[in-house]
Amino acid sequence: MNGEVLAGRYRLLTLLGRGGAGEVWKAEDTVLARQVAVKLLRRLEGDPMDAAERFRAEAQAAARLTHPNVVATYDVGTEGEHVFLVMELVSGPDLAQLMRTAGLPSGELVADIATQGARGLDAAHAAGIVHRDVKPANLMLAADGTLKITDFGIAKRAGNETTGLGVLLGTASYVSPEQVRGKSATPASDWYSFGCVLYELLSGTPPFTGETVDVVMRQHLETPPPPILRSDVPVELAGLVTHLLAKDSADRPSSAAQVAALLTPSPAHNATQVLSLPAPATDEPGEHTDAAEDVVGVGHWEDEAAETGTHRAPRRAFPLAKVGVAAAVVLAAITGGLLLRESVTNEPPAQAGGTPSAPVQKVSVAPKTTSKPTPTPSKTPSKKPKPTPTPKETHQNPQAALVQSMRTLAAQVRATQQGSRSKAPREAAHDLDRAAEALDHGDTESAAEHFYDARKRLFDAQQQHRWRATPQIATLFATIGRALPNPNSDGSSDE
Numbered sequence: 001m002n003g004e005v006l007a008g009r010y011r012l013l014t015l016l017g018r019g020g021a022g023e024v025w026k027a028e029d030t031v032l033a034r035q036v037a038v039k040l041l042r043r044l045e046g047d048p049m050d051a052a053e054r055f056r057a058e059a060q061a062a063a064r065l066t067h068p069n070v071v072a073t074y075d076v077g078t079e080g081e082h083v084f085l086v087m088e089l090v091s092g093p094d095l096a097q098l099m100r101t102a103g104l105p106s107g108e109l110v111a112d113i114a115t116q117g118a119r120g121l122d123a124a125h126a127a128g129i130v131h132r133d134v135k136p137a138n139l140m141l142a143a144d145g146t147l148k149i150t151d152f153g154i155a156k157r158a159g160n161e162t163t164g165l166g167v168l169l170g171t172a173s174y175v176s177p178e179q180v181r182g183k184s185a186t187p188a189s190d191w192y193s194f195g196c197v198l199y200e201l202l203s204g205t206p207p208f209t210g211e212t213v214d215v216v217m218r219q220h221l222e223t224p225p226p227p228i229l230r231s232d233v234p235v236e237l238a239g240l241v242t243h244l245l246a247k248d249s250a251d252r253p254s255s256a257a258q259v260a261a262l263l264t265p266s267p268a269h270n271a272t273q274v275l276s277l278p279a280p281a282t283d284e285p286g287e288h289t290d291a292a293e294d295v296v297g298v299g300h301w302e303d304e305a306a307e308t309g310t311h312r313a314p315r316r317a318f319p320l321a322k323v324g325v326a327a328a329v330v331l332a333a334i335t336g337g338l339l340l341r342e343s344v345t346n347e348p349p350a351q352a353g354g355t356p357s358a359p360v361q362k363v364s365v366a367p368k369t370t371s372k373p374t375p376t377p378s379k380t381p382s383k384k385p386k387p388t389p390t391p392k393e394t395h396q397n398p399q400a401a402l403v404q405s406m407r408t409l410a411a412q413v414r415a416t417q418q419g420s421r422s423k424a425p426r427e428a429a430h431d432l433d434r435a436a437e438a439l440d441h442g443d444t445e446s447a448a449e450h451f452y453d454a455r456k457r458l459f460d461a462q463q464q465h466r467w468r469a470t471p472q473i474a475t476l477f478a479t480i481g482r483a484l485p486n487p488n489s490d491g492s493s494d495e
Contacts, residue, residue, distance in 0.1 A: 001040075005030075006079045010038055010086060026089065029074075036074060039085040059085050062152045064127045069120030071140070071150040087150070091143045094150075095136035095201065107232040110201045111263055113139075114240060116147035117194055118256040124149070125187040132185045134193035135174045136200060172216045173206035177247050180217045188249035195244025195252070202228050202237075204463055207245060221247070227474030229459050231452075231481030236263050238478070399439070402483055406436035406451070409476040413458070416467065424461035428454035448484040455481065 005011045006027075014026040016037070027038040059076035062085075066072070075086035095113070098105065105113070117139060124131055131138075131152060138151040176192035179185055199207045207225035210216045225245050228238050240262040246252045253259050410432035417425040431454035439447035455477055461467035469477075 001025075006038065006040075006082075006084055007077045010036065010084070012038065012040075027086075029086070035089050037071075037087045037089040039087065041083040056083065062087070064129065065123055065152075067120060067123035069116050069147055069149060070123055071148045088148075090140045090148050090150070092141045095139045095141065095197065098141060099136065099201070099204070104204055105201055107202070107230065107234060107237060110198060111234065111237050112145070113141075113147055113201065114194075114198055114237070114259060114263065115256070117149065117197075118253075118259040120147065120149040121187070121190050121194060122256040124152075125190070130185050130187055131190050131193075133171065133174075134190050134197060135171050136197055139197065172213045173200075173208065175217070175220065176249070177220050178249055180220050186249065188252050188254060191244055191252045191254065192246075192249070195241055198237075198241050199225060199228070199245065202230060202233055202241065226462070227469045227471050229455070229462055229469045229474055229477060231455060231478065231486065233478065234263075234265075235478065236265055402480065403436050403440045405476060405480055406432055406439060406447075409473065409480065410436065412470065412473050412476070413454070416470065416473070422461040422464075422466035424457040424467055428457040431457070444484065449487055451480065451484055452487055 001012050002014070003011065009029065009031050011028045011030055012025045013028060013035075016024045016026055018024075022039045022041050025038045025040060027036050028034075029036050056076065059073060062071070062073035063076075071090060072088040073085065074088070077084055077086075093101065121131070121134075129152070131149065133151065134149075138149065140148040140150055142148060174193040174196040176185070176189040179189055196206050196208075203226075208216050208219035208223065210219065225242075228241065240253070240259060243262060244252055253262060410429045413425050413432060414429035417429075431450045435447045435450035435454070438444075438450060458467060458469065458477075462469060
């Protein structure tokens with residue numbers, strides 16, 4: 001169709017892509033002498049009227065939106081049996097293309113995408129529009145870094161459901177639990193889908209994958225997402241993703257303001273607190289969840305290709321509040337420990353915490369006399385305090401607490417070896433043991449090297465679905481990683 005002119009005005013130049021019911025072309029507006037994007041509805045088998053009606057609804061929905069983070073719609077028309085939509089041409093990849101060509105974006109870029117995407121969704125919801133198909137392919141990143149939401153092909157006016165019963169529009173990897181249950185999509189559904197997108201940007205895969213669509217849908221209903229195992233992901237960003245993926249729609253953020261608040265560092269992170277590790281999650285006999293109810297209201301899926309491989313996760317959700325509190329406490333303790341490291345090295349342990357204390361030792365003192373008192377030395381001379389504290393002094397020395405946290409992490413990683421299809425847990429635990437030993441001897445550089453070797457082993461194994469982190473392991477990796485220098489901080493990150 002190259003060179004074909006639609007409505008005597010739009011000359012098709014280059015095919016940019018195909019998806020679902022449409023083709024997207026780069027075109028020239030011969031009247032205004034500018035380049036545009038033209039979405040052309042392809043001929044479909046069966047009744048084309050429903051698809052054409054949805055396509056016109058896309059134009060009407062998109063035309064109501066005027067926002068920097070939403071692709072602008074210029075025109076809609078017909079040409080023979082075709083319906084076409086004329087849109088702003090965005091010079092840049094969509095997020096799916098970005099991950100394929102450039103790998104996973106940095107945590108900083110994902111946080112910026114989260115902020116901009118939230119603003120675009122806010123604008124759509126304020127206009128009474130639910131997108132219902134938020135996924136990486138429908139989020140574009142312009143050359144200047146502006147995020148643009150596009151493809152309102154299955155969008156609907158809030159309160160005006162246009163699809164028939166038994167038909168669930170959307171993509172399985174990004175659809176909300178309430179839609180899986182057969183309920184109508186709401187703004188909260190878009191926020192959930194957006195959380196799935198952010199999770200994929202950080203981990204490389206959607207939060208839920210499986211061999212069949214049914215497996216994926218059930219995971220949306222009853223399975224907590226696996227923890228994100230990346231050291232460059234701020235605690236606040238990981239917490240935002242967790243909130244967006246809440247099974248209960250009432251627990252999700254519902255505005256750009258709430259998203260911004262969740263991304264703002266908590267003042268508690270700047271305070272020194274006692275190191276407290278999260279307790280392991282246990283499954284109590286006889287517990288079950290009502291989320292494993294039958295999936296209803298699903299007839300067929302549009303624009304869906306089933307993901308391969310399994311991504312098994314525990315059936316019980318780890319309490320989100322406990323994870324957030326534990327992470328904040330661990331991070332605060334370690335941060336305080338680093339600030340005090342120099343004083344711990346150069347002065348006796350009694351001065352590390354700011355409150356003088358000394359080892360209890362036997363000292364005999366001569367009785368008081370009228371003359372100048374002279375202390376009598378004890379039979380056993382007092383030993384000088386060692387610069388390196390004993391394990392019993394961990395609560396006084398944050399560096400010793402960091403060593404203990406490293407050893408705890410090694411033990412938890414080693415415990416995941418059972419049932420794993422990878423040797424990564426065993427090798428990573430060995431790396432962490434060496435890191436703890438090096439740190440205990442004051443060799444921070446060697447400790448960091450072994451620590452990040454362990455993290456890379458486990459990250460690679462998780463990407464291959466051969467190993468899965470527990471919430472405690474993910475929390476410890478994130479917090480310890482902020483206390484150690486990253487050997488790849490020059491930009492040659494292994495992720």
